[in-house]
Amino acid sequence: MEPPRWGSIFIFPVALGVSLGVSCLLLAAQGKSPALGLEVLWSGAFGAWYTVEDTLLKTVPIFLCSLGVAVTFRMQVWNIGAEGQFALGAVGATWAALTFANLPGALLLPLMFACAAAAGGAWAAVPAWLKLRLGINEIISTLMFNYIGILILEYLVYGPWKDAGSHGFPMTSQFVPAAVVGHFPGTRLHWGVALCVVCAVGLWVLLTRTRPGFELKASGESLRAARYARMPYNTLVLLVMALCGALAGWAGLLEASAVTGRLQPSLMVGYGFTAIVVAWLARLSPARIALFSFFLAALRVGAENLQLELGVPAAFGGIMEGLILLTVLAGQFFNGYRIRPGGAHR
């Protein structure tokens, strides 16, 4: 299996059309007007400045996670554990925020970023180590680590970290102001947007300008050639996994600190899974990852609006996301093979 090659850009609009068509059928099957549904979907994502803000806010975690996932995919390491790494990042940052609440912001925020990166990175490094030392399939282990990570988060907010004044709700106490990532004046957009730009540029430099970046690219192209050229494959796998974990961890930090201001189970809405779809669609280019992150974030916001306005089930957004990935993959399949009449072989 290979992510789509970039000659096939036109596949995406076609696939989008097909999946929207199927979504319309689903709406009609529920007795809703498809035309109204599409209109509500659009206005939910782009209808007003505050909906665009919503979309951008959701773009940030998806973008950070898929940046990391794309790098691991580039090395043919099928890491689908961004969701768990996101959870551990949020946990790491929250630990710092709760433990050192009396530090000034200039110290506390960097400490939170370090803890989020360490926790998320470690959570990704364990499956990498299991793969390298014991040959355990990373698809299974990273998937399982997602659920363990989410359960750790839930244990903490239901147990030791639960806010005494929360009336029994599973959540930590509100972060002190020094632990909150600030906002652009006059908007709801936080500084995480800037962090996305920094990470994208940094990653681009790493991949295109440095020796480890080159080794990573070559190892992803041909494992046999990498072995022949004595590339440190094991180190590279650990590196990309830890990198992905750190990026997903920062996404978790931003959600906890800038969006909800505390750690709570509702942080886990599947950004880490959406990131896999984005990484697969966009391959490695940070610009394309940004584009697809924004697009899938818009879909999420729009589907929420659909749920509110038309009473469509909450799962509808996930269904559309899955449909888009499926139709793109199917389009890729038919792009790779040529259908010839007569049934001749090859």
Next chain:
Amino acid sequence: MTVQPATATPPPLVRLEGIGKSFGPVHANRDITLDIHAGRVLALLGENGAGKSTLMSMLSGVFPPDSGTILLDGAPVRFQSPREAIDAGIGMVYQHFMLVGRMTVAQNVLLGQDRGLFVRPRDMERRVGELAGRYGLDIDPAAPVAGLSMGERQRVEILKLLYRDSRVLIFDEPTAVLTPTEAGQLFAALRRMTGLGKAIVFISHKLEEVLDVADTVAILRQGRIVDTVARQAVTSRHELARRMVGREVLLEIERAEAPLGGAVLELEGLSGHGLDGLDLTLRRGEIVAVVGVAGNGQKALVDVVTGLAAPAGGEVRLQGKPWAEFFRDPPWNGAVAHIPEDRLGVGTCPELDLVDNVLLTTRKGFAPGLFLDKKSALGATRAIIRRFHVAAHGPEVRARQLSGGNLQKLVLGREFFRKPRLIVAEQPSQGLDVAATEEVWHRLLNARMQAGVLLVTGDLNEALQLADRVAVMFRGRFMAVLDAAQARDLEKIGLLMAGVDAGAPRA
């Protein structure tokens, strides 16, 4: 089923006429004409890469020939798939069996053959048992395939073809997976099949078994049939070995003498990974060729010498340092360069451009710190393209866009850029045309001025043209290490390659 007498010379069941097949620039088969008779075993003898499997893949419908005709019962046929070939009565027993492990022998044999909706296991097993009995194939039709030995699985594959009334059965190196006892049983079954009028094609590079089983031997070399002889006409094994290896010199090259320097590679009793006590000293200024039929330990030897596998037994020293010390952190230059056999799959990354492919093994030279100096790498790539006459539109083309010869020149240029003291070259001219071969050979001869060259090759002419000494490898051992002059005795080399010690020849 009609039983044809194997006397006189009835018209052939299958005739291949002027068959040719190319894969890109490689001619796998050229102008092959061959008759396959009912009731006879035809052996296709040749080294790996001689084109045996390609030829039989065309007969069994895996892919069509580029040129020539396949005549079945005198009428031309053109198979579009293995299915069509099987329906026409031609089937192949591959080295890798295609069986369903959880099903029984009988179920595997009848898979896809049942006409009715319901199957009666007892009835299926009885029919398969009868068929096996008729051909002397010892097998329990009710046994699940998963529990069978390789020999028994092979019998299931044979039964599948017999059940479909195949008249021509092709065996691709069938003894490779068998124990000696099982091989004996297979040969008995082959005779039983020819006795019942089947035509057998037996692909092998092992002299011994070909002489045991064949009625006719066709020798393939570099895609051509060089000889077809009846078994009775074969008087000595020497003769077959020599024909298989070949004697005509395709290309001659002038070689100047190079002064001998210090030892760059020393092997003392190197063992493990299928190797058996290899001794060799390679000095700067000389080329030592390792010849032999592929699969006799060459790969393990190369893996050890290039640092991919640690020696399990014996001593290995490179430039005077023990193996472990040398490969702890080998410098990118002034050490070992490797020209691998698979240039596109191992030596390069097909989808990357030429600069990236040059960087593959030289990257440490362009990144003193963290950052890669891409501009210098581009300059070096341009220089390699110019100095090694790589015909490429520019450094930005992808490796897969280069022809085999140009890709090999790029790999050579890159590896020589590392200023190696030891060069390991595997099949460096395989698949190249005469001009490219000549250029590659000149480069290797010139490299002796700075390095010692270990040339691993299946091409005896290449070894004789380039090498100062020739080591003949068989089953992980050096049968002999001969001087260039001694190595000119092709008959002797042929025997050594077949594992026959020249001191005690048997015929």
